[in-house]
Amino acid sequence: MPVVILHDSTLRDGQHAVRHQLDRTQIGAYAAAVDAAGVPVVEVGHGNGLGASSLQVGRSKISDDEMLTTAREAMPHASLAALLLPGWGTTGDVRNAVRLGVDVVRVAAHCTEADVTERHLGAVRELGAEAQGVLLMSHMASPGELAEQCALMAGYGAQAVCLFDSAGTFLPEDVAARVRAVTAAVDVPVAFHGHNNLGMAVANSIAAVQAGARILDACARGFGAGAGNAQIEVLVAVLERYGYRTGIDLRALADAADLAEETLMPAPPTVDSTSLVSGLSGVFSGFKKPVLAAAAQHDVRAWDIFVELGRHRVIAGQEDLIPDAARAVAAQGAGR
Structure with a gap:
């Protein structure tokens, strides 16, 4: 079975659930815990990405610089990732993030607007960081349209492409059809980011891997917007049951998830x-x-x-x- 790379977005997507109010102590402790568990990539920042702290979508408790620096200092092994949405973040934010130790920058756009990512993906590559392209609200485009948009991002320099089920509306067959179409259209790894609004985030993530995805996003206890994300400790356990390798110490990851529930969230997300x-x-x-x-x-x-x-x-x-x-x-x- 192939290796599946887990991106832990607890410290970025989870910010939506607490109005972007995570502080240094919370970020540093959780980052250290998942680093010790062997999670390969940890995404950190305001819920809407670099430069997004604002009255419109919520001000962060601490700045982008403080969040990234705190996480970087706590993680001697894991790669540090950041999200950027053109319009919120700028190429200046990309340069600053890489300077602070960000290894992976995900540049995101609405699922039919990949063309807005060209400049930012190019900037990430020029700075020597890993560039990934993200399509948001991917249920609003057909498999063929998503394949075309991902091919554009790969042409702009994306070293991986990711489909976000931003509304948590997919069923496994929806995910499989889209991932198969994208993997046939690009020569870079395909990622999937599931939300749990219909209770399907883990099942959808498994469907993505079985259809060819090699990167999955997930959060401790599912901490994230709405009903939350795929629950990382559950997802890793299920992947192992299927025979996929993640390189993560599941016992240590479970301890990190316990820490997250105790220190990051008022309560774990539910499908209300x-x-x-x-x-x-x-x-x-x-x-x-x-x-x-x-x-x-x-x-x-x-x-x-x-x-x-x-x-x-x-x-x-x-x-x-x-x-x-x-x-x-x-x-x-x-x-x-």
């Missing part, structure tokens, strides 16, 4: 009704908290706001449309 409708509607999992706030303000159901957002095919980065959707639901008379 809000997360469920997010997955059914195909709406970004990170909208959960602002949708709940808008529902309370306008005295409407969060479920109905998600349905309205899904009807308009709203994507990550369009948080400013949530109040409009809440007002539209209120005008329709769909109160609590």
